[in-house]
Amino acid sequence: MTAAPPPVAVSSRRPALGFIGGGVMAEALIGAVTGACLVAPGAILVGEVSEERRRVLRERHGVGVTKDNLAAAGAELVVLAVKPQHLGSVLKQLRGRLREDTIVVSIVAGARLRTLCEGLGHGLVVRAMPNTPARVRKAATFWRASADLSVPALGRVRSLLGALGTEVEVDDEAGVEMATGLAGPMPAFVYLFIEAFIDAGVALGLSREQATLATVESMRGSLELLLRTQESPAALRAQVTSPGGATLAGLKVFESEGVREMVDAAVRAVHARAQELGQLALASREPGKDG
Numbered sequence: 174m175t176a177a178p179p180p181v182a183v184s185s186r187r188p189a190l191g192f193i194g195g196g197v198m199a200e201a202l203i204g205a206v207t208g209a210c211l212v213a214p215g216a217i218l219v220g221e222v223s224e225e226r227r228r229v230l231r232e233r234h235g236v237g238v239t240k241d242n243l244a245a246a247g248a249e250l251v252v253l254a255v256k257p258q259h260l261g262s263v264l265k266q267l268r269g270r271l272r273e274d275t276i277v278v279s280i281v282a283g284a285r286l287r288t289l290c291e292g293l294g295h296g297l298v299v300r301a302m303p304n305t306p307a308r309v310r311k312a313a314t315f316w317r318a319s320a321d322l323s324v325p326a327l328g329r330v331r332s333l334l335g336a337l338g339t340e341v342e343v344d345d346e347a348g349v350e351m352a353t354g355l356a357g358p359m360p361a362f363v364y365l366f367i368e369a370f371i372d373a374g375v376a377l378g379l380s381r382e383q384a385t386l387a388t389v390e391s392m393r394g395s396l397e398l399l400l401r402t403q404e405s406p407a408a409l410r411a412q413v414t415s416p417g418g419a420t421l422a423g424l425k426v427f428e429s430e431g432v433r434e435m436v437d438a439a440v441r442a443v444h445a446r447a448q449e450l451g452q453l454a455l456a457s458r459e460p461g462k463d464g
């Protein structure tokens with residue numbers, strides 16, 4: 174049996190940043206904001222139901238942890254980072270219990286600003302959609318605030334989300350919903366392609382290590398080229414595609430197999446599912462696990 178980790182001293186002062194839910198995304202955000210020195214670990218308090226996750230977050234990041242969501246919700250800025258199906262019970266638990274000046278940032282897929290404001294009985298709410306590259310401060314986060322946020326409050330949100338990578342404030346909440354179909358799942362889409370290319374390289378006869386290197390370094394190089402030259406993806410693709418050449422033979426397979434239609438259908442499916450999950454959040458009223 175391993176010895177219990179030493180308790181982290183949580184300041185009796187109001188935490189600067191609170192989390193409700195301490196899973197994958199909360200950990201990515203914690204790593205990013207502490208890595209950017211935006212918030213000290215001791216000024217972060219995470220409300221999390223799982224004892225194991227509380228231990229992991231305390232050991233890895235030195236943040237304060239609690240099973241009492243209301244304590245974490247006492248922070249100046251509170252991030253809602255539970256799965257959509259747990260949002261209903263969290264909203265119920267926090268309703269009317271937030272301080273008037275608390276800024277709430279929800280990253281819950283599908284949960285609308287109106288749902289969040291009404292559910293919490295609170296006006297200062299932001300809906301944001303980051304993605305897991307936040308772990309290395311390379312997220313693309315689209316966000317929209319409720320009308321009640323002041324200019325300084327918007328500035329605080331911008332610096333929090335900016336610490337995760339690139340942040341984009343959109344004019345309309347629909348923009349966040351559309352980004353949910355694209356930016357949120359993009360790491361999973363990219364990794365699926367990487368896995369498939371590595372497997373194809375291995376099937377051709379490369380070692381897994383060589384196939385991984387050929388795939389990942391070529392992807393990295395292609396992205397760097399795109400970002401640095403600012404030429405269009407189509408123009409850069411044309412530069413690799415000589416008439417009758419080998420690349421064209423591969424591209425023809427993608428086109429004839431309907432890769433564009435497949436991508437379009439996948440993005441639409443994510444968008445639709447996120448909206449369904451938002452509805453599920455409204456319907457969920459399970460008590461039990463919180464607190």
Ligand SMILES: NC(=O)c1ccc[n+]([C@@H]2O[C@H](COP(=O)([O-])OP(=O)(O)OC[C@H]3O[C@@H](n4cnc5c(N)ncnc54)[C@H](OP(=O)(O)O)[C@@H]3O)[C@@H](O)[C@H]2O)c1
Pocket residue numbers: 193194195196197198199220221222223226242254255256257259262263280281282302303304305357462463464
């Ligand atoms: N993962 C992504 O790439 C991504 C990207 C953008 C946005 N999001 C959004 O981010 C949110 C969190 O996703 P995630 O991947 O971080 O999920 P996750 O890893 O499952 O983290 C959620 C954590 O919250 C805990 N929890 C459940 N109910 C709770 C409650 N009432 N109070 C406090 N903690 C509670 C869960 O514990 P148990 O596991 O024991 O239930 C879990 O540890 C989701 O709404 C998702 O839509 C995710």
